[in-house]
Amino acid sequence: MDKQKVILKSKLFDKISTITNIKNRLSNDKFEEYDLELNYEVDKCNSLLKKYGYCVLEIDNNNILCEDEVIKIFSYFLKQLGSLIPVFQNENLLWRKIGVNLNKHPQSSEGIGNSPLHIDFVNSTNPPDLVGLLCVKPDINGGGISLVSNIKDASQKLNIKDRKNLMKNIFENGLFYNLSNIGKEYSPFPIIPNKENDFIRFTEKLTELKYSTDINIALKNLLQILNENLICIPLKKFQLLLLDQQQVVHGKTELKGRQENIPISQRRELLQIFIRKNMEKINKHAKILFEFLGKHYSPNKPDFILVLGSSDLRVAEFASQFCIENPTKSIIVSGGYGKVTKDLWNVSEAKKFSDIMIKNGVPNDKIYLDEEATNTGDNIQNAKSIIKRNNLSHTEGVLITKPYMTKRAFNTASKQWDEVKWSSISENISFEDYIEKVDDKDKFINVLVGDLQRIKVYGDKGFQIKEDVPKNVWSSFEYLSKSGFNKFVLKD
The missing domain is CATH 3.60.130.10 (Clavaminate synthase-like)
Known part of the structure; x- marks a missing residue:
């Protein structure tokens, strides 16, 4: 032929x-x-x-x-x-x-x-x-x-x-x-x-x-x-x-x-x-989003730590280690009853995290709980209220969160509480090691896609500091979104 x-x-x-x-x-x-x-x-x-x-x-x-x-x-x-x-x-x-x-x-x-x-x-x-x-x-x-x-x-x-x-x-x-x-x-x-x-x-x-x-x-x-x-x-x-x-x-x-x-x-x-199913191409693009969203902003001399609650208890374990090795004047653990965690535990995310941290040796008298926050904006605003209500030092703050949330947390805090010098860190883990431990991998990739979009959209709306998304990262977002990983994508 x-x-x-x-x-x-x-x-x-x-x-x-x-x-x-x-x-x-x-x-x-x-x-x-x-x-x-x-x-x-x-x-x-x-x-x-x-x-x-x-x-x-x-x-x-x-x-x-x-x-x-x-x-x-x-x-x-x-x-x-x-x-x-x-x-x-x-x-x-x-x-x-x-x-x-x-x-x-x-x-x-x-x-x-x-x-x-x-x-x-x-x-x-x-x-x-x-x-x-x-x-x-x-x-x-x-x-x-x-x-x-x-x-x-x-x-x-x-x-x-x-x-x-x-x-x-x-x-x-x-x-x-x-x-x-x-x-x-x-x-x-x-x-x-x-x-x-x-x-x-x-x-x-x-x-x-x-x-x-x-x-x-x-x-x-x-x-x-x-x-x-x-x-x-x-x-x-x-x-x-x-x-x-x-x-x-x-x-x-x-x-x-x-x-x-x-x-x-x-x-x-x-x-x-x-x-x-072949997930190699999907994972390749998801890794690009994971690494962009997970950029670390290293701390200098923080005087308080803000731990963002979630269903990922590894964040509490990492926060425990960091707080012990880097003593600060105050530690705020923030998180209410989330969509996922309300069915997992009978306590708030903040209480669950703080119990783990105290058990691991973090001083109880330094911990302040915020059991009302339901999103990153709440985490920042509620922490701001706790700091001012208790007249605590707040020159520099460290955000501790999930590996793919460091950039979004940093951008939000830098916009909504700009008098603080912020850093943002997480457990140092590769995409391959992290996704291996995820039960619902499809949902995890959907979350990455939604979070990447919010970096751009929320920056344009003034909820976060504005940041240019590199072309290769946005291309990965578009590929994953068109491939059906758009469950958490904001509609126009």
């Missing part, structure tokens, strides 16, 4: 569609014959997955390509999203053929009946992040329509009682054998996990089992919500459906007509592939 420019384009479908499969082959040949334009489509694909949990990919001019070439191009594209993983040890293939087998159970992947809503490998400790279904041959009678529903949204619509019942560690499904790259067998398991960034482990088959009345009602209610929000996707030849298993469940409708009357070579055929 002559050198061609191959353009991938991603789409979001909301109409009925048919899903088909690809031949069970994968070639590792080089792509010298193609001029692949991928960066824009990879970013767009990631954004769609983040927002909706699924997207459909197609090659713009696929009519010039044969099946092997389509497989190679999609394989190359998917490698930009993550690691392609073989799961079935007895097959050891990246692309797994799903044809039509009249002898299989109708509801199995190769069966002629409907496929119940599910995530793949629901009973494993680490299911694949992404599942791809590539259509090679649709059902000639128009059946086998792909079904997708957002289980993350559906679980949030349940009442508290149903959610609690589905968080019980009592559910089991099927056997686990000859599988690799997806962890170990997980049985029993909860449907709704305790950790926000874990999989919601659901298969419609669970609704057919007998549990207590309350459990059965919860399962029925979840399934009803999923069915009410079904998206039907009619895939055409050489279209690929990509699913994020942390957000959506999928299935298919039954095949139409008498399949035994259709020649085997013309029956519906899919190729299935599994992907482990």
Whole structure:
């Protein structure tokens, strides 16, 4: 084939569609014959997955390509999203053929009946992040329509009682054998996990089992919500459906007509592939934000310390060490009942931090508590009141906070209490070491993006001192925001 420019384009479908499969082959040949334009489509694909949990990919001019070439191009594209993983040890293939087998159970992947809503490998400790279904041959009678529903949204619509019942560690499904790259067998398991960034482990088959009345009602209610929000996707030849298993469940409708009357070579055929998400590019940009936001402003001769409370108890540990090694006349520990910490502790952030600091040897008589602050501005203004009310020295102050909050804290304090010479420090820790200890990494990156924007926006509004954000840092902000990490981005 002559050198061609191959353009991938991603789409979001909301109409009925048919899903088909690809031949069970994968070639590792080089792509010298193609001029692949991928960066824009990879970013767009990631954004769609983040927002909706699924997207459909197609090659713009696929009519010039044969099946092997389509497989190679999609394989190359998917490698930009993550690691392609073989799961079935007895097959050891990246692309797994799903044809039509009249002898299989109708509801199995190769069966002629409907496929119940599910995530793949629901009973494993680490299911694949992404599942791809590539259509090679649709059902000639128009059946086998792909079904997708957002289980993350559906679980949030349940009442508290149903959610609690589905968080019980009592559910089991099927056997686990000859599988690799997806962890170990997980049985029993909860449907709704305790950790926000874990999989919601659901298969419609669970609704057919007998549990207590309350459990059965919860399962029925979840399934009803999923069915009410079904998206039907009619895939055409050489279209690929990509699913994020942390957000959506999928299935298919039954095949139409008498399949035994259709020649085997013309029956519906899919190729299935599994992907482990690639966070390298995301983390690269997040690190740029982390290091910019975490600039240290070293102290000289401070006469008071202001410790900013949070859910990160390592800040209290670091503050303890600093206060002992650098004695000052007064220490203010600031923080009320935050959105996160109010559910973690039955005391304020300030009280929690001060208890740790006193236990570590910080003099109790030097500590002043602010248990009302709910944001950085409050931290500064309340500390100002405490200092003046107690007639304490305040020539130079040290802010102690989380590693990615030092710049924002410094900029806010320098604007709102400019008679003090401020410094701002934190535990000295790398991005790699810090994020490794974070439970919800997606939320953490969302916070970095939101905080970076506030450096610029709040500076323009006069809440903080103004600061020019370097082009490379702002580019990382824009990349992460467009990639779906915009939960805390301020709207215009």
